[in-house]
Amino acid sequence: MRQNYTQTLFPTFVxxxxxxxxxxxxxxxxxxxxxxxxxEADRLLDPAIAFAVRLQERTGLDFVSDGEWRRESYVKVFTEAVDGFKIDAAPRPGRPSPPNPAVVSRLNQLRSIALDAAAALHSYTNRKSIVALPSPYIMGVRMWRADLSSKAYPEREDFMAACAPLIREEIGRLFAAGIDHVQIDDPELAMLVDSQNLAARGVKDAGREMALAVRMINSALEGHEGRPVSLHVCHAHFARSRASAGGYGPVMEAIGQVKVQRVAMEFAAPESQGLESLRLFPKEKILGLGVIDHCDRKVETPDQVAARAEAAMKFIEPERITLNPDCGFSPGMQNPMDLDEAYLKLSAMCRGAELLRTRHT
Ligand SMILES: [Zn+2]
Structure with a gap:
């Protein structure tokens, strides 16, 4: 089976x-x-997005994004379009990353979540385009607080269920506008492998949480099954430090139940504890193999990238392997990372893909 995203093996994604x-x-x-x-902000940021797109094109990427340069963060993009939130009201205990908004009233959508930014991306490139949206599960984990939110949504799950149709409709708008690939971001699903994280969140039954995450993500995907949609899971990071650790084994079955074609996962990170969990990777899905450790300042060589993909080929046939960095380089704008370093790392990844194509086509 040659996967159908590009004409070549090892297509590269951000x-x-x-x-x-x-x-x-x-x-x-x-x-x-x-x-x-x-x-006015859109007018100011449009030229910046053209720059972010050109930078990605120059690295050789097959799938490019808008750099997420119109968003404060990958989850807050939802709250920039939907009314009902109090900004910075949900701090993240024990973590250095900035607070999230908290939901305080019933959701009221004011504008599309990512469509305008996607239209700008589309107008600036002939490459294939990828646009990410947060999952309803991570919205609920990060933005529902009993003291502030329960009047609007009595339970966390009620809020997640309210987010799902808005995300579902936005996915439809993105595909209708010609976006090639949509990604659902849910690091919180993979973070369920970490017992410290579970304790900090007060989760007593990890299996129940996994089932909830799957149900909510699949609710957002209703009607989009079979379309080019990815799920992205990772350990979350801020200031070059990851927020959790653990191999994916305990969540791989849940990942298999999410109705996406492709799963972009973090594997260059030591926190992923190697590739053994790929033995459990769902047979019908395409792997987005993380081959760039964005937390490490040292830029990988193309040979290192190729070696990481070849190690994964012990578990997954090359036709099901796509390449990506472990995560976005700055999922939130306050995350202090280096743009030139990201450019060099993405370039090394794309050179690594070229090496792989010469060796394995
Ligand atoms: Zn990530």
Missing amino acids: VGSLPRPQWVRDVIDERKHGRLSHR
Whole structure:
């Protein structure tokens, strides 16, 4: 089976975000605090997105994003389009990353979540395009707080269930606009392998949580089964430090139940504890193999990238392997990462893919 995303083996994807220049972060921050309208911010950010797209094209990537340069973060993009949240009201205990918004009233969608940014991306490139949306499960984990949210949504699950149709409709809008690939982001699903994370969240039954995550993600995917959709899972990161650790074994069955074609996973990270969990990787899905450790300042060589993919070929046939970095380089704009480093790492990944194609085609 030759997978159908490109004509070549080992197609290369981003996971989504690139580190944002300071002025881009300032524009997003001014928009967040109401000092800039969405329309004016879009006008300012459009040239920045053209730059982010060109940077990705120059690395040789097959699938490019808008760098997520219109979003404060991969999850907050939802709250930038949907009313019902109090900004920065859900701190993340024990973690250095900035607080999330908390849901405080019934959701009221004001604008499309990612369509405008996707349209800009589409207009700037002839490459294949990928746009990410947060999963309803991670929205519920990160943005529902009993003290602030229960009047609007009595239980966390009620809020997740309210997010799902909005995400489902946005997926439809993205495909209708010609976007080639949609990705659902849910690091919280993979973070269920980490007992410390479970304890910090007060999760007593990891199996029940996995089933909830699968049910909510699949609810958002209703009607889109069979379309080119990925799930991205990882250990989450901030300031070059990952928020959890553990091999994917305990969540692989749940991942197999999510109705996506492709799963982009973190494997260059030591926290993933090697490739053994790929023995359990679902047989009918395409693997997005993380071959770049974005937390490590050292830029990988193309040979290292190729070697990582060849190690995975012990478990997965080459026709089911696509390449990506372990995660977005800056899933949130406050994440202090280096844009030139991201460029060099993506370039090394694409050179590694070329090496692999000469060896294995
Ligand atoms: Zn990630």
